[in-house]
Amino acid sequence: METQELHRGRLIDHIQLVVRDLSAARTFYTAVLNVLNIPISGTEDGFFWADELVVSTPDSDAAQGELTGRHHLAFQAESRAMVDAFYKAALANGGKSNGEPGLRPNYHPGYYAAFVLDPDGNNIEAVYHGEANRSAPSVHITF
Numbered sequence: 001m002e003t004q005e006l007h008r009g010r011l012i013d014h015i016q017l018v019v020r021d022l023s024a025a026r027t028f029y030t031a032v033l034n035v036l037n038i039p040i041s042g043t044e045d046g047f048f049w050a051d052e053l054v055v056s057t058p059d060s061d062a063a064q065g066e067l068t069g070r071h072h073l074a075f076q077a078e079s080r081a082m083v084d085a086f087y088k089a090a091l092a093n094g095g096k097s098n099g100e101p102g103l104r105p106n107y108h109p110g111y112y113a114a115f116v117l118d119p120d121g122n123n124i125e126a127v128y129h130g131e132a133n134r135s136a137p138s139v140h141i142t143f
Contacts (some may be wrong), residue, residue, distance in 0.1 A: 016072035
């Protein structure tokens with residue numbers, strides 16, 4: 001059998017799903033995540049989250065006016081320069097601006113991100129959270 005190699009914790013920063021019925025979504029995600037031993041981490045008016053997953057209504061504070069479709073995906077970046085390069089590469093390859101690179105202090109101090117719409121209108125983000133110490137670059141799994 002060929003060895004397979006996986007990395008976890010280095011690509012996705014967060015995913016946001018926009019839902020019509022927040023109560024039904026919370027019931028659903030609470031149940032399925034509970035089975036996976038992942039608790040709901042918090043809740044605010046119009047949204048809740050569990051680790052890297054955010055579930056919101058379209059008009060919630062979590063949406064911040066930057067969501068367009070029903071999907072939002074944020075990639076982790078290692079620096080502000082990487083966020084800037086992401087933005088330029090996206091625009092040069094069929095993406096449309098949905099928020100130039102810059103600080104987003106409404107999320108938290110040091111939150112530096114850029115938003116683009118992919119060719120299908122999904123809101124794609126690259127985010128750098130500032131200097132941080134990671135225990136490992138990723139969880140490296142081989143089997």
